[in-house]
Amino acid sequence: MHKTCNFSIKEITxxxxxxxxxxxxxxxxVKKCELEIYEGQRFFEQMVxxxxxxxxxxxxxxxxxxxxxxHLNTAMEAVEKAFxxxxxxxxxxxxxxxxxxxxxxxxxxxxxxxxxPDYLGRESVLEFNKEEHKYMHWGLDLKxxxxxxxxxxGGRIYQTVSIRPGGFTLIPGQKEIAxxxxxxxxxxxxxxxxxxxxxxxxNQLPFERKTDYLALxxxxxxxxxxxxxxxxxxxxxxxxxxKHVREFIAPYSNARQTSFEGxxxxxxxxxxxxxxxxxxxPAAQDIIKECNLKLPNNKIVxxxxxxxxxxxxxxxxxxxxxKKMKSEKQPIKEIRPKEASGTGVTEAPRGTLxxxxxxxxxxxxxxxxxxxxxxxxxxxxEQDLKQFIPGLLDLPQEKANLEIEKxxxxxxxxxxxxxxxxxxxxxxx
Amino acid sequence: MRVAxxxxxxxxxxxxxxxxxGLAVLDLEEKLLKAFRQIEIVESRLLMEKAKESSEKLxxxxxxxxxxxxxxxxxxxxxxSKTGFLVALGACAAIAGIPGIRNALPxxxxxxxxxxxxxxxxxxxxxxxxxxxxxYLLQGCSINExxxxxxxxxxxHGAKPRLQEVPVCFECKLRENGCLLLKGEACLGPVTYAxxxxxxxxxxxxxxxxxxxxxxANFKALDELFKGxxxxxxxxxxxFTYFNQLPKTLSCLESDS
Numbered sequence: 001m002h003k004t005c006n007f008s009i010k011e012i013t014x015x016x017x018x019x020x021x022x023x024x025x026x027x028x029x030v031k032k033c034e035l036e037i038y039e040g041q042r043f044f045e046q047m048v049x050x051x052x053x054x055x056x057x058x059x060x061x062x063x064x065x066x067x068x069x070x071h072l073n074t075a076m077e078a079v080e081k082a083f084x085x086x087x088x089x090x091x092x093x094x095x096x097x098x099x100x101x102x103x104x105x106x107x108x109x110x111x112x113x114x115x116x117p118d119y120l121g122r123e124s125v126l127e128f129n130k131e132e133h134k135y136m137h138w139g140l141d142l143k144x145x146x147x148x149x150x151x152x153x154g155g156r157i158y159q160t161v162s163i164r165p166g167g168f169t170l171i172p173g174q175k176e177i178a179x180x181x182x183x184x185x186x187x188x189x190x191x192x193x194x195x196x197x198x199x200x201x202x203n204q205l206p207f208e209r210k211t212d213y214l215a216l217x218x219x220x221x222x223x224x225x226x227x228x229x230x231x232x233x234x235x236x237x238x239x240x241x242x243k244h245v246r247e248f249i250a251p252y253s254n255a256r257q258t259s260f261e262g263x264x265x266x267x268x269x270x271x272x273x274x275x276x277x278x279x280x281x282p283a284a285q286d287i288i289k290e291c292n293l294k295l296p297n298n299k300i301v302x303x304x305x306x307x308x309x310x311x312x313x314x315x316x317x318x319x320x321x322x323k324k325m326k327s328e329k330q331p332i333k334e335i336r337p338k339e340a341s342g343t344g345v346t347e348a349p350r351g352t353l354x355x356x357x358x359x360x361x362x363x364x365x366x367x368x369x370x371x372x373x374x375x376x377x378x379x380x381x382e383q384d385l386k387q388f389i390p391g392l393l394d395l396p397q398e399k400a401n402l403e404i405e406k407x408x409x410x411x412x413x414x415x416x417x418x419x420x421x422x423x424x425x426x427x428x429x
Numbered sequence: 430m431r432v433a434x435x436x437x438x439x440x441x442x443x444x445x446x447x448x449x450x451g452l453a454v455l456d457l458e459e460k461l462l463k464a465f466r467q468i469e470i471v472e473s474r475l476l477m478e479k480a481k482e483s484s485e486k487l488x489x490x491x492x493x494x495x496x497x498x499x500x501x502x503x504x505x506x507x508x509x510s511k512t513g514f515l516v517a518l519g520a521c522a523a524i525a526g527i528p529g530i531r532n533a534l535p536x537x538x539x540x541x542x543x544x545x546x547x548x549x550x551x552x553x554x555x556x557x558x559x560x561x562x563x564x565y566l567l568q569g570c571s572i573n574e575x576x577x578x579x580x581x582x583x584x585x586h587g588a589k590p591r592l593q594e595v596p597v598c599f600e601c602k603l604r605e606n607g608c609l610l611l612k613g614e615a616c617l618g619p620v621t622y623a624x625x626x627x628x629x630x631x632x633x634x635x636x637x638x639x640x641x642x643x644x645x646a647n648f649k650a651l652d653e654l655f656k657g658x659x660x661x662x663x664x665x666x667x668x669f670t671y672f673n674q675l676p677k678t679l680s681c682l683e684s685d686s
Contacts, residue, residue, distance in 0.1 A: 042445065042497075047530040052667045058637065059671075062527040062570065065449025109452075126470075140458055147456060155632040157456055158449030158571035159639075162632040169634040364663065 001393050001400045003028045009401055028393055030386045035378050045368040053079045053337055053363040057165060065158050069102040070348035072163050073224050074355040079165040082342025082359055083335050090330060091167045094153055097321060099223050100314045101149030104142060106349035107307040110412045112139025115304050118406045119201040138190045142311060145187050152176050166333035174327050181322050188315050194308040199291035205301040205406055207388050211380060212260060213271035216347045221279040223347040229275050231296055238345040241354055257379040264379035267351025269306035284313035300410045337363025348373055350412055374413045381408055437488045437585060440472035442508055444494030444501040449571040450519035451493050457574050467585050487512040489584060495521040495528040495554040502560060509561040517557045520570035520672055524641045528554035529673030565590055568640035573625050593624055596643050597636050601627035609635055615655050615668055620646035637671045648676040
């Protein structure tokens with residue numbers, strides 16, 4: 001790489017989007033490092049204005065194919081809080097199970113299909129050799145354990161059909177629920193293997209940068225409820241997130257960025273494990289020790305290790321929940337709308353997800369505010385790369401690009417992202 | 430019949446969308462791997478990390494997502510120019526679906542959107558057919574994986590795939606579901622294309638019209654029925670425009686939305 005040059009990596013990420021990375025180097029120093037999201041904005045916050053609360057979660061879940069359940073959960077939480085609805089224990093439990101399924105699926109797809117080729121030095125899973133081919137099957141098996149849960153409880157994997165504010169349109173019978181157990185038990189070992197596999201990649205991407213982390217934290221590692229915690233110590237209530245976290249528009253980008261007290265922070269698996277590792281299932285805690293993973297950890301490669309740790313944790317948690325579960329028919333709770341505001345905060349696979357809505361007296365949306373994880377990480381990614389790129393000067397340009405992409409990809413920016421992102425255009429300065 | 434030794438070249442493409450439909454294809458797993466004997470995936474954002482902007486000719490292209498920017502449009506035209514057969518994959522590509530909701534936003538909001546857009550966006554979100562010839566529609570949000578597989582098998586065997594032009598009610602009856610409309614639920618099944626195996630009603634959830642409205646449906650009658658359920662004009666407008674396709678006969682619902 002030339003000490004002084006401009007270059008762009010075309011087609012990177014957003015949540016569901018396309019982005020470029022534009023870099024200006026001068027005498028080996030990064031003058032500019034901008035994540036330029038050029039994808040047409042999708043305007044969900046405007047599109048839901050005037051929509052009825054009953055439709056709202058189903059519309060915003062279409063923001064993301066990979067984490068539609070997270071968007072559903074968050075919007076439903078906002079609706080239920082606004083109108084003072086408390087769902088039944090069973091509904092909470094079913095929601096937790098679906099969420100676990102979606103996390104397992106989402107993490108498995110990212111780890112094995114998008115991240116792993118980076119670490120094995122392959123361009124894609126289609127180029128895995130015979131020995132590596134088994135990892136593709138690990139990925140498929142883990143994913144299937146997750147998708148089977150989502151399909152059984154939500155009716156469909158991508159854009160579920162039965163999950164609604166107030167409850168479920170159809171509650172799966174005991175038989176369907178029992179069917180989910182064997183697959184989880186059968187593939188659990190692959191989750192253990194996944195943690196060891198990704199932990200072993202530390203030397204392939206040793207980049208490290210200390211920063212703050214944000215996650216929803218509760219003592220049972222709940223992904224839908226808890227207090228918002230920063231690793232640096234601050235705890236904030238869900239409704240107050242916007243008082244502390246500032247969203248701003250980077251003039252070169254179609255996506256927003258965020259900062260906490262003026263500083264960027266990370267969200268996602270690494271953030272959750274850094275902040276709340278003591279709440280993980282025992283096996284997940286043990287494997288952290290076994291793999292010598294030091295916490296808190298600032299190496300972005302371990303965002304992937306932590307995704308694998310979360311898969312293992314969620315396998316164990318889901319297995320124990322399913323064993324205890326007795327399903328019974330319950331109608332959806334009736335919801336009486338009123339003029340009110342509601343906030344929902346949950347953890348999506350890629351980090352903290354925030355929805356806030358104002359409703360009119362008939363339950364139609366007046367105003368919507370959505371902050372997605374990838375937008376929170378954008379700022380941090382730029383800071384990472386500013387520090388990372390000067391160390392790549394000795395590499396040929398194409399190799400340097402790949403290293404840069406590895407860092408971006410380790411964050412697991414949404415799938416559209418991760419896959420959209422590899423056309424490299426260099427412009428000599 | 431195609432010659433078995435020559436693999437069918439396939440590409441998967443994504444315009445602006447959530448990419449759930451492309452992911453749903455991945456969920457076919459072994460069934461898809463089996464088809465690999467007959468197909469070669471030349472381009473896929475899902476399976477390959479490097480999206481080659483190749484000009485290699487394709488036999489079959491699946492395109493998900495709506496056209497909302499010039500970038501989308503250029504890409505779509507390029508795909509059309511190099512593929513023999515083009516399939517719109519999912520509601521965004523087929524009918525502009527959820528992204529198309531913004532087409533009907535009040536002009537004030539549209540103005541705001543235009544102002545907020547840092548990079549130029551189109552005034553509206555468009556289905557693929559607004560710009561290029563589309564050879565087949567795989568409808569739904571998200572698509573039905575089995576329908577995808579059926580289509581692929583037909584294509585590989587040289588059979589002409591045909592759209593089944595019956596409403597969701599048809600499949601709902603086949604599954605012997607109780608009628609949600611009769612239970613007082615505002616279900617769009619009578620006016621929506623089948624092919625989903627009546628998935629939502631089978632989950633006791635109203636059909637929300639994600640597969641597009643049938644050509645000759647009696648929307649007025651369904652609207653009257655909804656009115657009878659006590660739904661306000663605004664609620665009915667909301668329902669009929671879940672996937673952005675307000676029927677002409679119901680333009681009267683537009684005014685106070």
